[in-house]
Amino acid sequence: MDIRSLGYVGVEGPNPKDWLSFATRICGLMPAPLVPGEDPSATRSEDGMSSDGSVYLKMDPRQWRLAAHPAETGGLRYLGFELAGRGAFEKALDEARQQGLTVTPGTPEECMARGVHRMAHFADPAGHRIELFISATADSPFESPTGVSSFLTGSLGMGHIGLLVPDLEAGLNFYLDILGFEESDYFEIGPGMAMHFLRCNARHHSLAIGRVGDFKALHHLMLEVPNIDEVGQIHDRATAASIPISTQIGRHANDRMISFYMKSPFGFDIEIGCEGLLVGEDWVSQKLIRPDVWGHAGLTAEVGGAD
Ligand SMILES: [Fe+2]
Incomplete structure (x- = not known):
């Protein structure tokens, strides 16, 4: 299959809010001004945080690239690999099924939560959740709160x-x-x-x-x-x-x-x-x-x- 890039990563652990200060004040990432799935007109109390306590971080014009979700122990929740478009996406899912993988299409709610047009997921042999997606959301320019000029994406x-x-x-x-x-x-x-x-x-x-x-x-x-x-x-x-x-x-x-x-x-x-x-x-x-x-x-x- 024709995977183009590592598009997004979701990690999990206790107190995702700790990522807000670590990722923004130390690493220079930007809290996502608009959390995926959120109503752009809604008033939010804290940039980058969703109602379930997840933190979404921005590295470039994409709505977000890194998410930290609440969980009891630290680790990886999912990897998002990007394909170029609908044809490559359908072909990739066919290939995955032919190889015996159990492919689950992302629900409309899951796609909204990622800010992508379409997504499907399966597990790698170690049990990591692998997501394939197309058409991620680009919303606003990246402006680092700590002066990082850009990330190479x-x-x-x-x-x-x-x-x-x-x-x-x-x-x-x-x-x-x-x-x-x-x-x-x-x-x-x-x-x-x-x-x-x-x-x-x-x-x-x-x-x-x-x-x-x-x-x-x-x-x-x-x-x-x-x-x-x-x-x-x-x-x-x-x-x-x-x-x-x-x-x-x-x-x-x-x-x-x-x-x-x-x-x-x-x-x-x-x-x-x-x-x-x-x-x-x-x-x-x-x-x-x-x-x-x-x-x-x-x-x-x-x-x-x-x-
Ligand atoms: Fe490395």
């Missing part, structure tokens, strides 16, 4: 996500053979442990999927800003606010990203980076030995946001 999608799964082979079969991702490269971490980096557009990877044990977890979500100064300014704000920095700044060997990782309110990491590699049709998969060109002290496959 558009045809590259909102960033990348790192998932740990108990059955890596099943995960790779699913994302490569059914969803149509291409592998950019991979590392072997140890016996039965590896990380594979998969792309669906020019961004080196939109999905990192790996195995370090018999569990599944959301390891991190990466958001990309235009330059090292904006990475450093977010790092300054995180440090000033005593946000735990889980991985010091460094440059990855594979996607060349200069980045650092910090703990989000739901326990998993947010990676903030710049200079991510774009790859073309001539790219071939590689096996890598060194994960980093320099830095990234503290980076491990340990996670705080099991889902």
